[in-house]
Each structure stands twice: as structure tokens, then as C-alpha cells.
Amino acid sequence: MRAVVVGGGVAGPAVGLALHRAGIDAVVLERRAVVDPDEGSYLTLGPNGLDALTPLGVRGPVEAAGFPTRRNVLQGSTGRALGALSLTGTLPGGAALTLKRSRLAAELTTHAARAGVDVRLGAHVGRVGPGVVTLDDGTTVRGDVVIGADGVHSRVRRAIDPTAPAGRYVGLTNFGGITRGTPLADTLPPAAWLLVFGSRAFFGAHPTPDGDVVWFVNVPRARTTPEERAGTSEVRWREHLHELLRDDPGPAAELVAAGRLELAGDNTFDLPHVPTWSRDGMVVVGDAAHAPSPSSGQGASIALEDAVVLAQALRDAPDVTTALATYEHLRRPRVERVVAAGARSGSAKIAGPLGRRVQDLVMPLVLRHVVTDRSTAWMYDHRIDWDARVA
Ligand SMILES: Cc1cc2nc3c(=O)[nH]c(=O)nc-3n(C[C@H](O)[C@H](O)[C@H](O)COP(=O)(O)OP(=O)(O)OC[C@H]3O[C@@H](n4cnc5c(N)ncnc54)[C@H](O)[C@@H]3O)c2cc1C
Incomplete structure (x- = not known):
């Protein structure tokens, strides 16, 4: 065949x-x-x-x-810690990897x-x-x-x-970048994504073993067009992201200002x-x-x-x-x-400003009682036995 x-x-x-x-x-x-x-x-x-x-x-x-990535650590728009979600599943040896x-x-x-x-x-x-x-x-x-x-x-x-x-466009445009050799790496949770529900954009940052920080920004907006992408410089995109993030607590704005964009204006679909x-x-x-x-x-x-x-x-x-x-x-x-x-x-x-406030109140409870290691085990613990005959 x-x-x-x-x-x-x-x-x-x-x-x-x-x-x-x-x-x-x-x-x-x-x-x-x-x-x-x-x-x-x-x-x-x-x-x-x-x-x-x-x-x-x-x-x-x-x-x-x-x-390795062991957890997602979630933070609200006021800087409030919302909780954490393990990414390793419940099986022995379970691990997640960022690359x-x-x-x-x-x-x-x-x-x-x-x-x-x-x-x-x-x-x-x-x-x-x-x-x-x-x-x-x-x-x-x-x-x-x-x-x-x-x-x-x-x-x-x-x-x-x-x-x-x-x-289907999911309403978010994605940006990704890296900030090299930054002391901010030591302020982040180790082997984890810090995920921040910012007031105007969603931000994620992960320290690397080399002392860099990789980060992404999801911006709720209409899709970017090829003309907009072609006509916007890397510096201009970073200025724009900095504007969106500067009122949020945490390292987001500083990391973006000091970093380099590796992905800009990427429309996301499901x-x-x-x-x-x-x-x-x-x-x-x-x-x-x-x-x-x-x-x-x-x-x-x-x-x-x-x-x-x-x-x-x-x-x-x-x-x-x-x-x-x-x-x-x-x-x-x-x-x-x-x-x-x-x-x-x-x-x-x-979520809009009201949604954010509700999120800050509800998410800690959700992460403690609803979205738990056990409730996500169906996703992360899935294993395929290559030698088993399928029918
Ligand atoms: C911003 C972003 C963040 C993501 N984060 C994660 C994450 O953290 N974890 C995760 O698991 N997934 C993540 N994903 C999703 C993941 O990248 C995709 O699900 C995965 O790449 C799907 O692989 P694929 O091979 O099906 O499609 P793709 O990776 O899109 O590959 C399709 C390939 O087909 C080629 N192709 C298309 N048309 C033709 C053609 N006509 N002839 C020849 N070649 C063609 C393309 O050039 C491309 O190389 C993310 C995706 C995005 C956009």
C-alpha cells in the first residue's frame, strides 16, 4: 500500500x-x-x-x-492569583513540553x-x-x-x-516573542506558563532554562488583513502591544518592550x-x-x-x-x-470589564473545585498502545 x-x-x-x-x-x-x-x-x-x-x-x-512545563499559573487583571492547573496529568511520568x-x-x-x-x-x-x-x-x-x-x-x-x-475565526489575534537574558525570568513561576487575563489582552510568559522568557499576547479584535500585516513594522506592533498591556500588573509590558516579536498578527481559527x-x-x-x-x-x-x-x-x-x-x-x-x-x-x-470582575471572583473556585487534575485526566492521561490491534 x-x-x-x-x-x-x-x-x-x-x-x-x-x-x-x-x-x-x-x-x-x-x-x-x-x-x-x-x-x-x-x-x-x-x-x-x-x-x-x-x-x-x-x-x-x-x-x-x-x-518542561508543569503548570499553568493564572492571574487576574488586578494581579490577583486565580490558581494553577497542572499540565502533567495523573499518570506516573506524565510531563508536558514547550518548544x-x-x-x-x-x-x-x-x-x-x-x-x-x-x-x-x-x-x-x-x-x-x-x-x-x-x-x-x-x-x-x-x-x-x-x-x-x-x-x-x-x-x-x-x-x-x-x-x-x-x-472559524475565534476572535483573537496572536503575537509571540522572546526576551533574552532578562532578570524578569527569575520572577516567573519556574517550569510554568504565567497566564494573565489582562484588561485589554491575554498574556502568557514562560521562563526558559537559558534565562530567557518566551511570551505571547492574544488580542481580542477583528482579524488582521494581509495589508495590515505587511504595512506594520515589528516596532509598531510592539508599541501597540505595550499600550494594551501597560495598565496590567506584572511583567507583561516590560517583557514586550524589551523583547523581539517572532510572530505578529496571526489570526487564530478553530x-x-x-x-x-x-x-x-x-x-x-x-x-x-x-x-x-x-x-x-x-x-x-x-x-x-x-x-x-x-x-x-x-x-x-x-x-x-x-x-x-x-x-x-x-x-x-x-x-x-x-x-x-x-x-x-x-x-x-x-471577557469584557464586567466579565473580568466576575472571572476574578469565580475562577479561583472553578480551579479549586471544577477544573482539577482529575477532571482533566481524560485529556492528559490518554495513552495509545501501538501493539494493540484496532478494530
Ligand atoms: C498561535 C497558536 C498557538 C498554538 N499553541 C498550541 C499549543 O500550545 N499546543 C498545541 O498542542 N497546539 C497548539 N497550536 C495548534 C497547533 O499548532 C496545530 O494544532 C498543529 O500545528 C496542527 O498540525 P497540522 O499538521 O494538522 O497543521 P499545520 O501545522 O497547520 O500544518 C499544515 C501543513 O500543511 C501545509 N499545506 C497546506 N496546504 C498545502 C497544500 N495545498 N500543499 C502542500 N502543503 C500544504 C502547510 O504549509 C503546513 O505546513 C497552536 C496554534 C496556533 C495558531
Whole structure:
């Protein structure tokens, strides 16, 4: 069997690696000409996502590329401590890891290519049909199954179902940056994200083992346009962010003023429910099938889980159609639950002034009694047994 994988972000090379382990040939087609490990912002892989890297044989190299994150520490707009949320789950050895999103993609891509997966960069897929995709340069690539790992604006999803929903703008534009060698690193909770529900923007900061601080700002606003992004300098964006953050207590404004932006004006989307995941040997994985809001902190983790389960299904099922139905049956309830949880976290970030005051009162109780390690165990404690036969 041979699989054609469209997209070489997180899910694409992960599918390639998992299929390789299952004894299935794969070609991964990525439109970017280079996979730059240093571009863009950071993400956090949950213990479930890290565990999914084990059958792919890349857990060690990925862990070496990041640093551990044990908790989210939440703070209100008045500086009030709202509580903390463990990110390690309840199983022994559970750990979360923060690293550059692009570094994760680069590690997966390098290891897939090294394992013998046919990874082609600069391969922009223009047309998708059952058993065949066509690149913009006219080249056709054929396989028994076409796997769409092409992100939230997926072309493969539309080829499967032209009426499939598009990604939904979640009302937040994202900025990410780093402040190097700052004494403020020592004021932050160690191995944790400090998350601040600021009066005009949501802010997160994480100290690194090198004494730097990586941070992000989510700004509630209409989406940025390509013209706005092209016409706004890095300095101007930082001035704008500083204005939004300067009245909030804590290190946010100072970190932004002293730092460097690595991601600016990135619109964020989610995709709660895609009615049809597969048709005629075409199927979607990762954000192409179910993008959670970035606030869930789970998008990459569940994309990695998808990759493992899809490869198991193709390994164990008698034919492709049964395999794709099995994959959907095993994955849909879980991923839609993650997306719903992410949508709730995202809406907490865009509360108005009154909402903020209510939040300051209610959130400590919620974190103590409702969103606890036990209540989030279904998300973080999820483990996949590669050797188990799936049916
Ligand atoms: C700001 C932000 C913060 C996030 N934070 C977290 C976090 O903390 N934790 C977490 O787990 N997740 C996080 N996520 C989500 C996570 O990044 C995604 O869920 C994850 O990258 C999904 O992987 P994917 O491979 O499905 O899609 P993508 O990573 O989007 O990859 C899709 C790939 O397909 C390629 N492609 C698209 N169209 C074509 C085409 N026609 N031909 C060829 N190639 C194509 C693209 O170039 C891209 O490389 C965050 C996302 C954002 C935006």
C-alpha cells in the first residue's frame, strides 16, 4: 500500500513516520520550500501528545528540543492569583513540553526523511481527487489513500466534501516573542506558563532554562488583513502591544518592550465539527479534521494521536474504507471533546470589564473545585498502545 500525505506541518510527517512503522509506504508533500526550525512561536505538547511520539521513535529528540512545563499559573487583571492547573496529568511520568512549533515540525520531518519516508518540500498541491493529487507544476502523485494533513484551511477536506465547514475565526489575534537574558525570568513561576487575563489582552510568559522568557499576547479584535500585516513594522506592533498591556500588573509590558516579536498578527481559527472525514480513500487528520482553538493547548497533541491511530487502522483493517471508518470511530468523540474544551477557554480570554470582575471572583473556585487534575485526566492521561490491534 502507498499513501499520499498532503501537508508537512505536525500531522503530515507524523503520519509518514507512523505509516513507515506499520510497513506502509508514504510520500509527504509540503508546500514550503524549507522547514525552518527557528520561525514562529512556541507551543506546549501535553503528556498525551508527548506519549504519541514514542511509537514514532522521536520522543527523545523532541524532548531535547524543548523544556518542561508543569503548570499553568493564572492571574487576574488586578494581579490577583486565580490558581494553577497542572499540565502533567495523573499518570506516573506524565510531563508536558514547550518548544517552537516549527522545531517540532522540523524534528518530525527530518526523522521521517531519515527513516525513508519520501518527503518532498516545495510541493504545493493544487488539485485533490481519489487516489491522485496534482501539484501546481502539473506533476501527479498517486496512492491507495490520500491523507489531508494540510491544516485548518485544508484543500483535502473540501475535496472530500465541497460543503465542509471552513475554519472559524475565534476572535483573537496572536503575537509571540522572546526576551533574552532578562532578570524578569527569575520572577516567573519556574517550569510554568504565567497566564494573565489582562484588561485589554491575554498574556502568557514562560521562563526558559537559558534565562530567557518566551511570551505571547492574544488580542481580542477583528482579524488582521494581509495589508495590515505587511504595512506594520515589528516596532509598531510592539508599541501597540505595550499600550494594551501597560495598565496590567506584572511583567507583561516590560517583557514586550524589551523583547523581539517572532510572530505578529496571526489570526487564530478553530474547526469544531467536520461532518465527513473521509470519502473514496481520502481522509483528513489534525487541524484539517478538527482544529481546536489555540487556547486548548492541544492541537498538536491530538494531531500526533491521529497520526498513530490512522496508521494502526491502515495496518489492521482488511481494506482502506474500513480503516478510515475505524480511525474516525476511534478519534471523533475524543477530538470533538477537546475542541469544545478549547472553545470554552478561548471565550474566557475575551471577557469584557464586567466579565473580568466576575472571572476574578469565580475562577479561583472553578480551579479549586471544577477544573482539577482529575477532571482533566481524560485529556492528559490518554495513552495509545501501538501493539494493540484496532478494530
Ligand atoms: C498561535 C497558536 C498557538 C498554538 N499553541 C498550541 C499549543 O500550545 N499546543 C498545541 O498542542 N497546539 C497548539 N497550536 C495548534 C497547533 O499548532 C496545530 O494544532 C498543529 O500545528 C496542527 O498540525 P497540522 O499538521 O494538522 O497543521 P499545520 O501545522 O497547520 O500544518 C499544515 C501543513 O500543511 C501545509 N499545506 C497546506 N496546504 C498545502 C497544500 N495545498 N500543499 C502542500 N502543503 C500544504 C502547510 O504549509 C503546513 O505546513 C497552536 C496554534 C496556533 C495558531
